[in-house]
Amino acid sequence: MLSFYTLFYKEVLRVQKVAFQTLLAPILTALLYLLIFSHVLEQHVEVYPGVRYTAFLIPGLVMMSVLQNAFANSSSSLIQSKITGNIVFVLLAPIAYGEFFAAYVLASVVRGLAVGLGVYLSALWFSQPPMQYPLWIVSFALLGSAFLGAMGVVAGIWAEKFDQLAGFQNFIIMPLTFLSGVFYSIHSLPTFWQSLSRFNPFFYMIDGFRYGFFGTSDISPWFSVAVVGGCLLAMTGITLVMLRSGYKLRG
Amino acid sequence: MFPAVDARQVHKHFGSLHALDGVDLRIEQGEFFGLLGPNGAGKTTLINLLAGLALPDGGQIFVLGHDVVKQYRESRRLLGVVPQELVFDPFFTVRETLRLQSGYFGLRHNDAWIDEVMHHLDLTDKADTNMRRLSGGMKRRVLVAQALVHKPPVIVLDEPTAGVDVELRQTMWHFIQQLNRDGHTVLLTTHYLEEAEALCGRIAMLKRGRVVALDSTRNLLSSIAGCRVRLKLAGILPAALQSQVVEKTGENYLLALSTYQALERVLAELRLAGVTVQEMALQQPDLEDVFISVMGR
Numbered sequence: 001m002l003s004f005y006t007l008f009y010k011e012v013l014r015v016q017k018v019a020f021q022t023l024l025a026p027i028l029t030a031l032l033y034l035l036i037f038s039h040v041l042e043q044h045v046e047v048y049p050g051v052r053y054t055a056f057l058i059p060g061l062v063m064m065s066v067l068q069n070a071f072a073n074s075s076s077s078l079i080q081s082k083i084t085g086n087i088v089f090v091l092l093a094p095i096a097y098g099e100f101f102a103a104y105v106l107a108s109v110v111r112g113l114a115v116g117l118g119v120y121l122s123a124l125w126f127s128q129p130p131m132q133y134p135l136w137i138v139s140f141a142l143l144g145s146a147f148l149g150a151m152g153v154v155a156g157i158w159a160e161k162f163d164q165l166a167g168f169q170n171f172i173i174m175p176l177t178f179l180s181g182v183f184y185s186i187h188s189l190p191t192f193w194q195s196l197s198r199f200n201p202f203f204y205m206i207d208g209f210r211y212g213f214f215g216t217s218d219i220s221p222w223f224s225v226a227v228v229g230g231c232l233l234a235m236t237g238i239t240l241v242m243l244r245s246g247y248k249l250r251g
Numbered sequence: 252m253f254p255a256v257d258a259r260q261v262h263k264h265f266g267s268l269h270a271l272d273g274v275d276l277r278i279e280q281g282e283f284f285g286l287l288g289p290n291g292a293g294k295t296t297l298i299n300l301l302a303g304l305a306l307p308d309g310g311q312i313f314v315l316g317h318d319v320v321k322q323y324r325e326s327r328r329l330l331g332v333v334p335q336e337l338v339f340d341p342f343f344t345v346r347e348t349l350r351l352q353s354g355y356f357g358l359r360h361n362d363a364w365i366d367e368v369m370h371h372l373d374l375t376d377k378a379d380t381n382m383r384r385l386s387g388g389m390k391r392r393v394l395v396a397q398a399l400v401h402k403p404p405v406i407v408l409d410e411p412t413a414g415v416d417v418e419l420r421q422t423m424w425h426f427i428q429q430l431n432r433d434g435h436t437v438l439l440t441t442h443y444l445e446e447a448e449a450l451c452g453r454i455a456m457l458k459r460g461r462v463v464a465l466d467s468t469r470n471l472l473s474s475i476a477g478c479r480v481r482l483k484l485a486g487i488l489p490a491a492l493q494s495q496v497v498e499k500t501g502e503n504y505l506l507a508l509s510t511y512q513a514l515e516r517v518l519a520e521l522r523l524a525g526v527t528v529q530e531m532a533l534q535q536p537d538l539e540d541v542f543i544s545v546m547g548r
Binding site: 002003005006007009013014017018081084085086088089090091092094096246250251 | 265299302303304305306323324325327328330332334336338339340341342343347351352353354355356357358359397
């Protein structure tokens with residue numbers, strides 16, 4: 001248990017030591033999105049009746065930051081350790097693969113939630129969305145960040161150079177988050193794109209998370225939580241099988 | 252009593268390369284054991300398999316009776332490995348690095364031993380320095396300290412003195428020898444053969460993934476018959492002695508002698524040719540001679 005705790009603590013300490021890059025920079029990026037999109041669209045778009053566009057946008061941006069940073073944490077830490085070679089210190093230690101998984105994923109959850117909270121608190125200056133069901137908010141934030149943290153472990157282990165990881169991030173994570181309904185409701189899309197969005201797990205994370213604020217969503221939160229929970233279970237299974245086999249870590 | 256390390260018919264392939272080809276090796280508890288071989292012989296591969304950094308394609312390795320694959324947590328707890336590459340985590344100080352490593356091995360409140368290890372490796376002054384700011388030699392000391400934080404009964408050093416200055420070598424060997432006297436088993440790979448000769452009680456030599464020699468250092472040294480004589484001559488070496496020349500620089504000759512008695516014949520030939528001996532020194536065979544002889548077979 002102490003092995004797991006130490007690895008988790010090491011990962012959190014790493015985030016803290018480079019907080020400008022890991023915490024403050026993503027908060028600033030999300031606020032810039034909020035500033036620009038709300039400035040341009042505030043007067044033109046009303047997604048939910050009676051909800052200002054800026055208020056609508058805030059939960060989506062918070063969740064997008066949670067997800068992207070959870071992914072970035074485990075993936076970048078692992079690839080850095082692999083490339084500099086210091087992953088050897090973890091591999092030499094008597095750490096079970098389940099502990100390894102839990103430590104990296106939990107640290108990703110912590111960073112995702114820290115950035116999300118930072119974005120939310122800063123965004124309150126622009127608009128104060130209601131918070132109807134806090135338990136849904138917390139549930140989707142935890143499940144979503146754990147899913148992305150696990151996906152980051154897979155990507156960090158699979159990638160052999162920074163370029164490959166950047167490809168994973170820019171061609172998979174970014175499009176899936178941007179096309180998940182952060183900036184709009186999928187009901188505003190043509191039917192084809194609406195149907196396609198239903199295959200994007202990020203859509204259910206954003207939609208369910210937003211339900212916690214407004215009590216309104218495109219899809220039932222129960223259905224969304226089942227999809228996100230199922231995705232997390234599947235990703236956990238894939239990651240544990242990879243770690244157990246020593247894929248790309250133990251030659 | 253279980254052997255410290257017991258490798259049985261270990262095989263490892265990298266593509267078409269048969270990096271380890273049926274290695275059998277048994278290292279008893281308390282030994283100071285040397286693993287020698289040219290680059291690419293399979294030394295580091297064997298150590299990686301022992302440490303669980305790679306998985307064998309065939310055979311088994313046990314550390315104090317624990318299978319390194321099936322009982323990896325137990326076997327890793329018993330091993331302290333100093334890797335060959337100079338790696339470090341740039342986010343942390345020396346003390347943080349050693350505390351984290353202790354935690355990975357399940358040790359809380361390990362500062363007393365961490366302080367002692369740092370003291371023995373002359374790291375105390377650098378305890379709160381970030382790893383990035385240390386010189387190469389200092390980083391190497393931290394690698395050794397990291398391998399020792401959990402007081403492992405079996406210490407594995409993979410070329411620990413490559414590119415390291417004399418002072419660190421002496422400091423490090425002093426400490427490792429003390430640990431060996433206290434009962435820790437030491438497995439060393441090195442390219443410095445004089446180091447292996449001075450430190451190791453037994454030596455295995457690997458060549459193309461196979462153990463080609465395995466014996467006590469004393470027996471290996473005595474397996475090379477004869478000795479050598481270094482001569483500085485005032486004149487030219489007689490033709491009758493040319494076949495014995497191992498090395499020639501100017502008027503200096505190194506001649507191989509099958510026995511000590513053969514020296515008498517060399518001196519007689521020189522007297523007969525009227526060549527004066529200006530300097531003369533007899534040389535015992537060393538591990539390098541054994542190494543060259545074994546690898547040349």
